[in-house]
Amino acid sequence: MFSQIRDCIESYDTITIFRHIKPDGDAYGSQFGLATYLKYRYPNKKIYCVGSNEGRNAGLFPEADVVSDELIASSLAISVDTSTKDRVDDQRMFLAKKTCKFDHHDSSEPYADHEVVFPKQSSCAEVIVKFIESIEPVENIPVQAATYLYAGIISDTQDFSITTANYESLELAGKLARTGFSLSEVHYLVNRQPAKIFQVTSAFRARMQFTDNHIGYGYCDKALMDEYGVEYTDCKDLVNQFGIVGDIEAWVLFIEDYLEHPGEFNASLRSRGCIVNKIASRYGGGGHKQAAGTKAMPMEKTKELLKELDAEVTRYLSK
Ligand SMILES: [Mn+2]
Structure with a gap:
């Protein structure tokens, strides 16, 4: 299930990661969580995060990278948390010869060459955590990657409080938390309001x-x-x-x-x-x-x- 995306990642030197328009905490958290993890796992690859719109929780995450059409065309393009093609923030994703997708929406429509969509998962960040788990123990990943992914989970589950949250949200979040970030700090950063x-x-x-x-x-x-x-x-x-x-x-x-x-x-x-x-x-x-x-x-x-x-x-x- 994850092996095709993993094979794609291993065979490309450049990877671009896309989120959805009007990004929420899960879109950002999945994007930067995956990017931070891939930079750690594959230090020789070039990993870029693409996206123009700034949405909720923008301040929690880094600025998007500025990338050329040529760079995208030469890359493996991966979208996260984006159910339909028209919602991809930056349609230049489709300049890439090979595309992959991680998502968790019921309404997800196929648009990439390889897709992993788990509609039972309450956030896309959980899908990414499961992908990482297929490679190595989640407890070992950089704390920054874990922090981003945890932020994604608590954004989409509203701090594990809505009906989509289940035992697996907590289990996966628990594995992320073992990397040692401050739970109270991340909950504050995700939920703080002007x-x-x-x-x-x-x-x-x-x-x-x-x-x-x-x-x-x-x-x-x-x-x-x-x-x-x-x-x-x-x-x-x-x-x-x-x-x-x-x-x-x-x-x-x-x-x-x-x-x-x-x-x-x-x-x-x-x-x-x-x-x-x-x-x-x-x-x-x-x-x-x-x-x-x-x-x-x-x-x-x-x-x-x-x-x-x-x-x-x-x-x-x-x-
Ligand atoms: Mn989501």
């Missing part, structure tokens, strides 16, 4: 509504974002603020899509058990059973969606 994000979060929490029927919802409109000087991407994870509220079964963040559809809202739906992606699909969206989204709904539609969610939660709880 003060303005902390403040807009507090303001959003004050706006959150809870129904008698175990639903939480809240609107994050342009006015709120402007008040705190933050942008859409700073606020899209506000949906997670509901995750620790007791006595709700489902919750929705409505966030104004001011860049493309001013005055309309994108919705992020989450649940503890009831199925929300069917509702999302009725509004032109989709996603996973317990985590789904829709695009650009006028205010009246958001109310309709809440009514449908109410009915779904009632049905679910009466089972």
